[in-house]
Amino acid sequence: MVQWLKEDINMSQRKRFSFDDEVDDTIDLSKDDLKNSSITNNDKPSNDNVFADEDGLDAKAYPTDNGGDKSMKNKKKRKFKIKKWQIALIAFLSIIIVFVIYVFVAGGNDGPVYGDRCASLIAIDKSKFTGVEDAIKADPSVNSINIEVDCRIVKISMNFVDNTSSDTAKQLATNALHTLDDTLGENKEEGRAYSNLFTTANGRGQYNVEFVLTSNGDTNFPIFGTKHPNSDDITFTGANVVDQAATDRAANTNANQ
The missing domain is CATH 3.30.70.2960 (Alpha-Beta Plaits)
Incomplete structure (x- = not known):
């Protein structure tokens, strides 16, 4: 009977010691996991700060708020806007070019442009x-x-x-x-x-x-x-x-x- 009680006590102590070790291992493992997880999260850039470009490379993100969009659109509009005086100048130069071409084509190499005065004339050799x-x-x-x-x-x-x-x-x-x-x-x-x-x-x-x-x-x-x-x-x-x-x-x- 006494022998049986001793064995039972030893088994209880062994179980207690084994449980404590397992708890310690679990606690240590949890700390390591948290540390690794923290390191991993610190290594990864936030979605708010990066984006993938066309080649798959990370690049710094730019603000995408409504104010930024309007500013970029306004810059583009100002960049491609043609002024009225530029249109007038282009039209004026085009008229001059057309007139010069007409003079050369209509006049040929025989001097001034005579229009219909020279039409229907028999050619002279x-x-x-x-x-x-x-x-x-x-x-x-x-x-x-x-x-x-x-x-x-x-x-x-x-x-x-x-x-x-x-x-x-x-x-x-x-x-x-x-x-x-x-x-x-x-x-x-x-x-x-x-x-x-x-x-x-x-x-x-x-x-x-x-x-x-x-x-x-x-x-x-x-x-x-x-x-x-x-x-x-x-x-x-x-x-x-x-x-x-x-x-x-x-x-x-x-x-x-």
Whole structure:
């Protein structure tokens, strides 16, 4: 009986000691877990301070309150706003560019823009002018001749040797126009003295002709002549007519030849 009681006491003490150890181990384990948990939580950044960028890297977060959003939107609006004077300047420059392009396209390389005045005209082969001038200068009374085209006007400037009479000059000028007309080779209607170049075609009059004749002959020089498409006649006018601009042009032509 006594022996049994001793064994029972020993078992009770053993259980008590074992329980105390287990409690201590549990307490120690709980402290370690709390410490590890605290360290882990301290290592992890707060969701309020970081976000993941497009590459998956953490970056510092920016304020997302309503005031910040409005400030960013206002900055963007101010950045892309175009002022009225800038729009006006762009429109003005565009108009200038369009006008310059129109001038070059419409005018080509033949000088000013004439619009409809040059429309429906028969084309003249200017490369034939040199041959015509050489043929006319073959006459001993002719010092020089120059032929040019300005839109719908053919201009013929002739200088004659000294003491050439005004009547001779007029006849040589008329012959020069016939030589030019024949060389260019356009169709001539029956009964007309000149081809369609110097009459009418395409429903309208074609080229007018202007003459400037100079010489140190009689007092009628310089002589000016005109021919209209509706007429086969050339009208000549002497220097006694008051036309200072035409007189100056004739004098300059003579000086340059």
